Amino acid sequence: MGEKVLMKGNEAIGEAAIRANCKCFFGYPITPQTELAAYMSRKMPKIGRVFLQAESEIAAINMVYGAAGSGVRSMTSSSSPGISLKSEGISYIAGAELPCVICNIVRGGPGLGSIQPAQSDYFMATKAGGHGDFSMPVLAPASIQEMVDLIQDAFDIADEYRTPCMIMGDGMLGQMMEPVEFKERKPKEPSKDSWAANGLNGRKTHNIINSLYLQSELLEEHNIKLQQKYAAIKEKEVRYELYKCDRENDLIIVAYGTTSRICKNVIKEAEKDGINLGLIRPITLWPFPFEAFEKTVNKTKHGYLSVEMSCGQMVYDVKLAANGRCPVDFYGRTGGMIPEPNDIYSKVKEIIGGAK
Amino acid sequence: MAVVFKKPDALLDVPTHYCPGCTHGIIHRLVAEVIDELGILDKTIGVAPVGCSVLAYNYFACDMFEAAHGRAPAVATGIKRSNPDKVVFTYQGDGDLAAIGTAEIVHAATRGEHITTIFVNNCIYGMTGGQMAPTTLPGQVTETTPYGRDTKLAGFPIRVSEMLSTLTGACYIERVSVDTVPNVIKAKKAIKKAFQAQLDGKGFSLIEVLSICPTNWGLSPKESFKWLRDNMIPYYELGVKKDTTDKEA
Numbered sequence: 001m002g003e004k005v006l007m008k009g010n011e012a013i014g015e016a017a018i019r020a021n022c023k024c025f026f027g028y029p030i031t032p033q034t035e036l037a038a039y040m041s042r043k044m045p046k047i048g049r050v051f052l053q054a055e056s057e058i059a060a061i062n063m064v065y066g067a068a069g070s071g072v073r074s075m076t077s078s079s080s081p082g083i084s085l086k087s088e089g090i091s092y093i094a095g096a097e098l099p100c101v102i103c104n105i106v107r108g109g110p111g112l113g114s115i116q117p118a119q120s121d122y123f124m125a126t127k128a129g130g131h132g133d134f135s136m137p138v139l140a141p142a143s144i145q146e147m148v149d150l151i152q153d154a155f156d157i158a159d160e161y162r163t164p165c166m167i168m169g170d171g172m173l174g175q176m177m178e179p180v181e182f183k184e185r186k187p188k189e190p191s192k193d194s195w196a197a198n199g200l201n202g203r204k205t206h207n208i209i210n211s212l213y214l215q216s217e218l219l220e221e222h223n224i225k226l227q228q229k230y231a232a233i234k235e236k237e238v239r240y241e242l243y244k245c246d247r248e249n250d251l252i253i254v255a256y257g258t259t260s261r262i263c264k265n266v267i268k269e270a271e272k273d274g275i276n277l278g279l280i281r282p283i284t285l286w287p288f289p290f291e292a293f294e295k296t297v298n299k300t301k302h303g304y305l306s307v308e309m310s311c312g313q314m315v316y317d318v319k320l321a322a323n324g325r326c327p328v329d330f331y332g333r334t335g336g337m338i339p340e341p342n343d344i345y346s347k348v349k350e351i352i353g354g355a356k
Numbered sequence: 357m358a359v360v361f362k363k364p365d366a367l368l369d370v371p372t373h374y375c376p377g378c379t380h381g382i383i384h385r386l387v388a389e390v391i392d393e394l395g396i397l398d399k400t401i402g403v404a405p406v407g408c409s410v411l412a413y414n415y416f417a418c419d420m421f422e423a424a425h426g427r428a429p430a431v432a433t434g435i436k437r438s439n440p441d442k443v444v445f446t447y448q449g450d451g452d453l454a455a456i457g458t459a460e461i462v463h464a465a466t467r468g469e470h471i472t473t474i475f476v477n478n479c480i481y482g483m484t485g486g487q488m489a490p491t492t493l494p495g496q497v498t499e500t501t502p503y504g505r506d507t508k509l510a511g512f513p514i515r516v517s518e519m520l521s522t523l524t525g526a527c528y529i530e531r532v533s534v535d536t537v538p539n540v541i542k543a544k545k546a547i548k549k550a551f552q553a554q555l556d557g558k559g560f561s562l563i564e565v566l567s568i569c570p571t572n573w574g575l576s577p578k579e580s581f582k583w584l585r586d587n588m589i590p591y592y593e594l595g596v597k598k599d600t601t602d603k604e605a
Contacts, residue, residue: 055462062423062430063430063431065421066433066434070435074438197419197435199401199419208419210421
């Protein structure tokens with residue numbers, strides 16, 4: 001067991017990545033994730049690894065493409081506007097089936113938006129990470145400890161499935177400090193020699209890192225292969241937390257990241273008033289934990305309430321999960337505003353009306 | 357019987373998609389001969405661009421990457437930084453390198469990345485059917501400059517080699533042409549020197565190769581070479597633009 005240390009979220013991500021054997025970090029400054037790049041610039045050269053500040057987020061993700069394509073564990077990070085720029089590269093990485101980790105410490109948008117915490121990149125992360133037919137695993141921690149644990153998982157998932165994997169935290173998680181323990185874990189790193197373009201070294205045929213398939217038949221075949229991989233990820237990698245869902249609830253809240261912690265406080269407050277609330281906390285935003293809804297759909301009197309720091313993005317997945325079997329409501333704040341427990345509670349009472 | 361001429365080992369024995377008369381074939385061959393002569397096929401990694409040479413990854417025998425449009429220098433940076441003992445080159449056209457990829461090439465050069473860029477300049481976007489490139493000459497007719505490039509509207513062509521020569525991180529930059537046999541021989545010498553500079557850890561090297569595009573210029577190969585000599589060479593002067601390879605790395 002490692003000892004507990006007090007760390008800022010962004011720096012903890014960096015330390016976790018180093019312990020997960022990340023060999024290359026390509027960064028670019030943007031608030032509120034810059035401390036991560038700064039941490040890597042201090043640590044990586046001292047242990048013989050690569051830190052490079054790129055000329056843009058676009059260059060940084062393409063450097064990841066190069067390093068990951070030559071078989072080396074690599075990572076980049078940014079915040080919302082920078083992730084928009086990286087989306088081209090993410091699509092190429094998905095198409096070429098390269099493993100890497102991308103960290104998005106989300107801030108308010110659209111446009112330059114704000115530098116305060118938000119969850120308004122849910123659509124971009126889970127539905128539109130870039131052009132074309134692909135998906136990528138998106139892990140959403142709710143604490144710095146969980147963020148540290150998930151970074152190591154993210155590298156392992158990326159390697160196992162040869163896919164980009166995103167860690168999505170909001171600006172709050174990046175900026176706040178919490179005690180964190182780095183657990184001793186051995187990274188699962190499969191051999192990449194069969195596909196990595198790292199020099200022939202006596203190999204008979206050359207390896208090519210590529211996402212171009214000019215023949216439609218071949219691209220369709222490739223995309224179907226990607227879909228089979230995504231099906232395997234959906235089957236094996238779904239993660240979520242059920243909180244107080246093993247009882248008959250008046251309403252079940254669905255929330256992830258920082259928002260889920262606020263909602264837990266609401267649930268405790270409501271209990272004092274005799275109102276039973278549950279919480280589904282998706283940890284993988286993609287694949288979305290539909291199974292959590294199958295387990296709970298008959299145990300909620302008034303359906304689900306999606307609480308987000310956005311104008312309502314995850315709520316569409318909640319509606320898909322409910323599939324018309326119960327009501328689905330939404331409460332959100334946007335632009336860097338954080339939902340207040342009292343306001344969430346008011347929304348809860350509005351929904352359940354005179355039920356209690 | 358003694359073999360006097362054969363395909364370089366660094367080129368695969370496959371048909372290419374290049375148009376008749378195109379000089380990509382010559383330039384591919386020169387790069388491949390240099391890789392053979394330096395004995396670095398086993399440790400060379402190439403990066404193909406978007407444009408006419410997009411499929412170069414099918415032709416070179418070394419390990420290859422296909423990069424997004426303009427991003428080859430960033431991809432090459434990622435490869436080289438994580439594999440410093442390998443030889444990494446990018447092969448890029450003028451649309452790829454001098455328009456959408458300007459930031460990537462400038463910063464790879466100024467960082468002094470230990471990579472080599474083969475920059476093929478034919479004054480036009482070939483793959484998409486002959487539109488204006490950043491290198492299109494004043495007055496030159498293309499699909500998107502049907503009345504000739506008007507510098508009042510479309511500005512002036514970029515002299516990439518001269519621009520990059522101002523950067524300290526660049527150690528060897530030369531502009532060559534493949535329009536005549538003597539120029540082909542000079543081009544090969546330049547390419548070899550650029551790769552050698554990388555092997556010696558001297559910094560970033562780039563060879564700009566003036567090339568023809570008979571298909572999109574609407575000229576025969578022979579007329580194209582004349583057009584290159586009459587129009588391109590006066591604007592894009594041949595020669596060594598920067599050479600600091602004799603200095604300590």
